[in-house]
Amino acid sequence: MQEPATELARFGYWMYHDWLTPIIVAITLFVLALLVYIVVRFRAGANPEPSKTSHNTLLEVVWTVAPVLILVAIAVPSFRLLYAEYSPPKTDLTIKVTGHQWYWSYEYPDQDGIAFDSIMLTDEEAAKEQLPRLLGVDNRIVVPTGKTVKLLITSADVLHSFAIPAFFLKMDAVPGRVNESWFNVEKPGIYYGQCSELCGIRHGFMPIMIEAMEPAKFDAWVAEAKTKFAAVPPANQYAQADVAGDVIVRQ
Numbered sequence: 001m002q003e004p005a006t007e008l009a010r011f012g013y014w015m016y017h018d019w020l021t022p023i024i025v026a027i028t029l030f031v032l033a034l035l036v037y038i039v040v041r042f043r044a045g046a047n048p049e050p051s052k053t054s055h056n057t058l059l060e061v062v063w064t065v066a067p068v069l070i071l072v073a074i075a076v077p078s079f080r081l082l083y084a085e086y087s088p089p090k091t092d093l094t095i096k097v098t099g100h101q102w103y104w105s106y107e108y109p110d111q112d113g114i115a116f117d118s119i120m121l122t123d124e125e126a127a128k129e130q131l132p133r134l135l136g137v138d139n140r141i142v143v144p145t146g147k148t149v150k151l152l153i154t155s156a157d158v159l160h161s162f163a164i165p166a167f168f169l170k171m172d173a174v175p176g177r178v179n180e181s182w183f184n185v186e187k188p189g190i191y192y193g194q195c196s197e198l199c200g201i202r203h204g205f206m207p208i209m210i211e212a213m214e215p216a217k218f219d220a221w222v223a224e225a226k227t228k229f230a231a232v233p234p235a236n237q238y239a240q241a242d243v244a245g246d247v248i249v250r251q
């Protein structure tokens, strides 16, 4: 798993690594020990006269109450995590994310509506820019560190899913609906994700690239992006994705 980059991601990873996994391991080992004990202790060879025992009140109470307690122990942090994922703190920046076959487009409605498409680089382009193959894109999402970024996620065609493992974030992009998610990145850096809902032939080729930078640098980026993306209205920025799915034509 990737190193968590947000507080929420640390919570989610704790839930997985330090809570669920130990519980699962302990239960599995306990059941294995019981099985081994029963196989050895009650084997036919050592018990020519089989036991006729049919009830044991104490045992029955224990094997009812113990699983209930285990489930409560799992449910409490699980609901806290779920609640945190769906209840963003006060938002500092909103980004609208739209999934397309097969690329993402992004809008910053409060920054004069900066809008752009984000298309995966070819292997050669990625190598030239020293970005990871199949993850680098031409136009990345840029966000400020330490700020709450709200995502409004939707789709223009079929189901996609916007997923960033280091943020513990995965949200379906559904045509005709707007789903909400959020993150607050702690450290500057580049974070990658991929579409995580099988959406067609080039599903594996619509990566997500997010660069987090200091707020002052982000402001500079906004100023630059306003001119950079103003020239081309986003809806026309790219020719329609080739229906056969071979190429998305970059203009």
Ligand SMILES: [Cu+2]
Residues within 6 Å of the ligand: 099, 100, 159, 160, 161, 195, 196, 197, 198, 199, 203, 206
């Ligand atoms: Cu997709």
